[in-house]
Amino acid sequence: MIAQSYDDIPYESNALKQTHPLHLYQLASYYGFNPTPIENARVLELGCASGGNIIPMAFHFPSTLFTGLDLSAKQIKQGNQWIYDLQLKNIALRCMSIEDFHDNEKFDYIICHGLYSWVDEPVRDKILQICHDNLSDKGVAYISYNTFPGWVIGNTLRDLILFATKDRRWLEDKINQIDSLFAIYQEGLTQTQTQTEYSWLLNEELKIVSEHSVNQLVHEHLSENHCPLYFYQFIEQAQRFHLNYIGDATFFDEGGDIAERQNNDFIQNRRFRSSLLCHAAHEKHNSTQHENIKQYYQQYLALSDNKFPIVSKKPHASLLARYQSQLQQHVTNYFHENILLTPVAQALMPFLDGQHDLPALCQIIKKLIIEGTLEIVDKNLQPISNESEIEENTIKICQETLYLLASRALLD
Template identity: 45%
Template sequence: MSINELAENYNQFPYDSLAVKQTHPWHLYRVATLYGFSPVDVAKAKVLELGCASGGNLIPMAYHLPTTNFVGIDLAKRQIEEGAQQISDLQLQNIELYSQSIMDFQSNKQFDYIICHGLYSWVSHETREQVLALCRQYLSPQGLAYISYNTYPGWQAGDTVRELLKWQTAMIPSPLERIQKAKEVLVWLENALINDYSPYASLMKNEIDLMKEHSDHQLLHEHLSPFNEAYYFLDFLEQAKQFQLGYIGDAFLSNDLYADFQEVQRSDYLLNRRFRCSLLCQQNEAKLRNRDPKIFEALKSVPNFAGEMTAKTTFVAQKPRVCPLVLYQASHQDFVTNQRHENIQLNPVAEIMLPYLDSHHDLNDLVAFIFQEIENETIVLVDKQGIEIQDRNLGYQHVVTICQETLALMAQNALFI
């Protein structure tokens, strides 16, 4: 598949553009510090994302980190245009998105954090090499590169089902028809294994369950894509080494709490690991990872982005105010990004309350707004058994409880400021 064909594929069926919590610069900063590395202060950093889609990951970062500079590139022109519109609407001055291939990327500056999530395993060999070459060329001396990829042995079951789907859809030119056919094949496979309780059948059933949770776009771009390569951990390290990149650790600490790389690889066999998020740096900056308890003590002085945001937002004020970014996102998409860089799905009550969470309305006001929607028959009030509540007084008390619970949930989800 050519670059132009690939671009058109993504323009027609754009990939879901979401926040990826473990890619947040403050998270990478703290993890790398734990491993004994000295990253650049996030507040002064330059961040590059390869394959940024419409900015669902970068834009919330840029909103909450106004002194940090962000650049994103993606092959899909349509998604870049959508992201550019969001940036304009939010009046962000510290982020730029460009529609271009990774093969064509050039810059006159270095970056302190390079993010490459959901891309490395899903592109051609030449593009994978270019990802590493860009990291080598554009990482600052104390820069961090985050690269996620599918891993063996865990991905072997995924390979089996993916090859079946590719074979069964190979002669279907229409992406929509390929998606539909793939779903039919998954149903056939599930039914064929329904009375099979062998270890292999259990493995396949688990893989089917995972794929059934995917959106159509994920199914198309991940499992029906011409590219989907998994790697053993040690093989990935060797690839990085060829481009003078050194390994620091994994973005998920639990994946990498071992004394040496051989033990890390053995753990992947033991746990049947299928996905990794590796942190790389310039090879001359890579050192033997430090397991000294003093490192954990030193972390106490590192800025705690998530902790600070949680402390600020879990209290429900008398007249609560939702984060403006959340208000904007809710009017344009099905999910919002909280201040912990997590994707949150709002419930119907929260969606109705959202425009009034502006620090000018208290609980009584919010209850009145919700009750008015019920009076207008815009929404129907039901009890926990799903039975409509007809009694007005009982209904009013029920609305009060619902509003209180919704506000508490929104606070727990770090949606207030």
């Protein structure tokens, strides 16, 4: 059933910066642990979908070995096509259920994002069992999950959607019904005679979910299982498998012990966590002050916000980004971030191979505009069709686009 839903509507599988082993290495080191440097590491991703997260990692770290598992044959097939086309030798994607994974291989990093709270108890236990059995002595596991109390109201809305669509047999019919359902509820909730704190909360949640893509609706609000949990409950579950909590991988980890963190979740109505675990026996050395971790985050974020980008004479983007741009509108940059391209950037990207200078790139874009494949607009958002204006604007647009790509860490 789960495999079928991901085969029918595949998950948008993208790079997730906070799961990157480089980041996990840095964080675990700051917390006083002694993780394996990424260059010699083995990495396992559970529920890797089509590999949009680990394939870019494998591309940039050829000496690191990556394995991905997913139940959905269609997604694994797509990922394997990417691996074949990019000729990557350090990654294998396997189509199988996590429950059937019984290997002895040890991994230095285990990543499990967007899965733990969407599967039933035996799979959740198996995820933790794999972390126990297959994490190397110095290994770090990353598990993300939806949390209470943030998901209390989210779950009410999910129940509402499941209830209202229960008699529709086909997924497509259920999806089509959701828009009108939202309109009815929004109207009811905003009528003054029904205004309460509850109606305000539910309406706010409705506003968030009405912005969701079909993909998100299917996998979050129409999915079979959804089991958010409190942070302290997750920690208890991990401890049953002799796994200890290190810290969280999100960029706003507030520090503190388990009780303080749980109290903060209550205060902030937190709805999501990405927690790092290690073996209970993994000895901690000198734990760094939380201030230092904050500093690391600031540096990390500043690095990916390049205010003084340099565009070389013949610009070069990674083979990975050039390949991705021919299949989709978003690509992975050098900081493992998912970057959405403008139509001009997407058209330019395949030619950023270090062989084309600005005049050559302008010629390519100009040709596409004249052919009608690409459209550029003036300051009043009117399409430009006059040839001399196209000539004049193309140089400006190409220069601006290259500058933007460099500033988003897509050029080297």
